[in-house]
Amino acid sequence: MATARESVATPPTPGTTPAPGGSPRVAFAAMVAFFLVTPLFVYPVFLMKALCFALFACAFNLLVGYAGLLSFGHAAFFGSASYLTAYAAKRWGVPPELAILTGTATAAILGLVIGTVAIRRLGIYFAMITLALAQMLYFFCLQAPFTGGEDGIQAVPRGVMFGMLDLHQPMVMYFVVLAIFLGGFLLLYRAIHSPFGQVLQAIRENESRAVSLGYKADQYKLLAFVLSATLSGLAGSTKALVFQLASLTDVHWTMSGEVVLMTLLGGLSTVYGPVVGAFVLITLENYLAQLGAWVTAVQGAIFVVCVLTFRRGIVGEIAHRCGRPRTSAMRAKVPPEVQVRDAEHRPPVDETRQSGCDPPQQRPPEDQS
Numbered sequence: 001m002a003t004a005r006e007s008v009a010t011p012p013t014p015g016t017t018p019a020p021g022g023s024p025r026v027a028f029a030a031m032v033a034f035f036l037v038t039p040l041f042v043y044p045v046f047l048m049k050a051l052c053f054a055l056f057a058c059a060f061n062l063l064v065g066y067a068g069l070l071s072f073g074h075a076a077f078f079g080s081a082s083y084l085t086a087y088a089a090k091r092w093g094v095p096p097e098l099a100i101l102t103g104t105a106t107a108a109i110l111g112l113v114i115g116t117v118a119i120r121r122l123g124i125y126f127a128m129i130t131l132a133l134a135q136m137l138y139f140f141c142l143q144a145p146f147t148g149g150e151d152g153i154q155a156v157p158r159g160v161m162f163g164m165l166d167l168h169q170p171m172v173m174y175f176v177v178l179a180i181f182l183g184g185f186l187l188l189y190r191a192i193h194s195p196f197g198q199v200l201q202a203i204r205e206n207e208s209r210a211v212s213l214g215y216k217a218d219q220y221k222l223l224a225f226v227l228s229a230t231l232s233g234l235a236g237s238t239k240a241l242v243f244q245l246a247s248l249t250d251v252h253w254t255m256s257g258e259v260v261l262m263t264l265l266g267g268l269s270t271v272y273g274p275v276v277g278a279f280v281l282i283t284l285e286n287y288l289a290q291l292g293a294w295v296t297a298v299q300g301a302i303f304v305v306c307v308l309t310f311r312r313g314i315v316g317e318i319a320h321r322c323g324r325p326r327t328s329a330m331r332a333k334v335p336p337e338v339q340v341r342d343a344e345h346r347p348p349v350d351e352t353r354q355s356g357c358d359p360p361q362q363r364p365p366e367d368q369s
Contacts, residue, residue: 024271027272031272031275032182035047035051035178036178039171039174044170044171044173044174045170045242045243046282046286047174048173048174048177048238048242049239049242049243049282050278050279050282050283051177051178051181051238052177052181052235052236052238052239052242053235053239053258053259053262053278053281053282054181054274054275054278054279055180055181055184055185055231055234055235055238056074056078056231056232056235056236056259056262056278057259057262057263057266057274057275057277057278058184058185058188058231058274058275059074059184059188059227059228059229059230059231059232059234059235060074060228060232060259060260060262060263060274061188061263061268061269061270061273061274062188062191062192062224062227062228062231063224063225063228064260064263064268065263065268065269065270066192066197066200066201066204066224066269067200067203067204067220067221067224067225068203068204068205069119069126069221069224069225070126070127070260071118071126071127071130071225071228071256072127072128072130072131072134072253072256072257072260073114073129073130073131073132073133073134073135073253073256074130074134074228074229074232074255074256074259075134075138075250075251075252075253075254075255075256075259076110076114076130076133076134076137076138076251077107077110077111077228077229077230077232077233077236078107078232078233078235078236078239078250078251078255078259079137079138079141079236079246079248079250079251079252079255080103080106080107080110080137080141080233080236080251081103081104081106081107081232081233081234081235081236081237081240082103082236082237082239082240082246082250082251083103083141083147083153083240083246083250083251084102084103084106084237085099085100085102085103085156085236085237085240085241085246086099086152086153086156086240086244086245086246087146087147087153087246088102088103089156089157089158089159089240089241090153090155090156090157091146095159095160095161095162095163096158096159096160096161096167096241097161097162099159099237099241100180100234100237100238100241102237103233103234103236103237103240104230104233104234104237105233106233107229107230107232107233107234107236107237108226108229108230108233110137110229110233111225111226111228111229111230111232111233112222112226112229114130114133114225114229115221115222115225115226115229116222117129117133118130118133118225119218119221119222119225131253131256134251134253134256135253137251138248138251138252138253141248141251142248147246150248151247152245152246152247152248153245153246153247154244154245155244156240156241156244156245156246157244158173158241158244161176167241173241173242177238177242180234180238184231184234184235185275187231188231188271189271191227192271196220196223199215199220200220200221200224202215203215203217203220203221236250258281261277261281261299261303262274262277262278262280262281263277264277264303264307264313265277265280265281265303265306265313265314266278266280266313266314266315267312267313267314267315267316267317267319268312268313268316269316270313270315270316270319272315273313273314273315273316276314276315277313277314280314281299284298284299284302285299
């Protein structure tokens with residue numbers, strides 16, 4: 001008969017766990033291979049639009065998924081970068097790389113200004129401040145003479161990047177967009193899995209405890225906000241060159257709603273979830289365009305079904321269902337002698353304290369005299 005010590009199962013020791021990092025590398029390689037092969041079968045402009053919004057959703061996921069800050073005004077960074085890139089390429093005649101840099105820098109500066117004001121509040125107050133400031137930018141773009149008003153900035157030249165990449169060719173433009181997306185994705189991945197990302201998650205879980213440990217929460221949140229705004233601007237700048245257009249749709253509040261929908265649909269706080277969510281939503285918009293005004297209603301119904309069915313998002317639910325059996329199997333592979341050795345070195349557990357009950361008080365001995 002097995003003793004209590006022999007039946008205790010402990011997590012696997014370092015020598016029994018598989019090498020970490022293998023699965024992320026395989027997933028990233030599969031994603032890159034998918035994007036390299038897909039242009040042979042799918043319209044490149046559709047893929048370029050999906051990649052731009054995938055980068056936009058990944059940048060937003062850094063803020064809401066890992067820093068715990070829900071922003072309703074991310075369209076301000078996406079749209080402002082789109083307008084500045086289009087204006088620089090068409091009016092100033094700068095090459096595309098400088099136009100993208102101009103739009104991205106504008107989004108970074110705007111993110112610093114808005115973030116400095118918004119991070120003073122939390123929760124719904126933070127969300128409302130970002131929405132109000134984004135709407136101010138929307139009305140500015142509507143009234144400013146250089147934005148073209150309701151017509152926007154049209155016929156934006158793509159130009160030649162670095163003097164040798166002719167962006168007028170669809171496949172060349174596609175691989176430039178893919179390189180920009182992969183660069184932004186890897187930057188976000190590195191930030192999430194760095195000490196900076198770990199501190200962000202600690203602030204999200206318990207900000208008071210993180211502050212008590214000596215971390216300056218406001219500085220970390222501001223840095224995350226600026227980084228998210230910068231990469232959102234990079235996505236908007238790229239989108240302006242892809243469609244050769246910058247319009248009021250880019251700065252409207254519905255754009256902020258779409259990126260929230262993409263992130264939640266793919267999986268909040270997951271690395272690949274926003275990419276999947278962006279491709280799903282762009283695909284729905286493309287194939288449901290014939291429904292006209294009913295597209296929004298159909299998207300809402302699909303979103304409700306997905307939330308009720310996949311509460312963690314598509315990628316989050318798949319990872320959750322695939323992770324539980326693997327964890328159990330890994331624990332089952334621990335040799336019995338390792339379980340016994342770990343159980344012997346484990347300190348005894350006070351069952352009365354573990355159950356939340358006070359230990360019984362011992363009565364003093366009675367005086368026999």
